[in-house]
Amino acid sequence: MASGFGLNGGPSRCYNFWQEVLGCYVVNAGEGETGKKKCMPALEDYYECLHHKKEALRTMKMQAAYRKAEAAHPRENAPKAEQIRSLGLLGKDEESSAVLAKA
Template identity: 80%
Template structure:
């Protein structure tokens, strides 16, 4: 909220980020434009808290990658569900013994 108060009367969700931006500007105000450039990371954090643009973009990229993976044809040599479940270790005692005997 613009007043600095949240929905339940306490401080707003992004108010600590805004205080950080103001503190940065106060500390670096004597340096002019160079001082403002030092506050860019704090201002970006505040804007992300308000609008969640980076978070939304990341979620959209993940959804796109998931859709692409689902639409891709299956791999030729992919393991079946039983091989994945057992990791190839259960029910292979004879093969395991043969491998250990070679050492």
């Protein structure tokens, strides 16, 4: 387990969640297995603070939904393949020579 100290010497970022878990265990210690079940939400919050698994899953789902929406609605002004290949530079010798003449 971690030392409980943060990077700057203060309490770690999950210290408050750990205090909630300990407080729950102290209050519900005499109830046996049902006491542990009462503390599961606090324990899940502590684990989420440590590992960010729920947040990562939510982020992946949002990214997948965004990609799906982007694929369903292509851009209106999307460049054509010829424009992408040439980058708009081929066939513009006059403009290139004018820019080079100024330099």
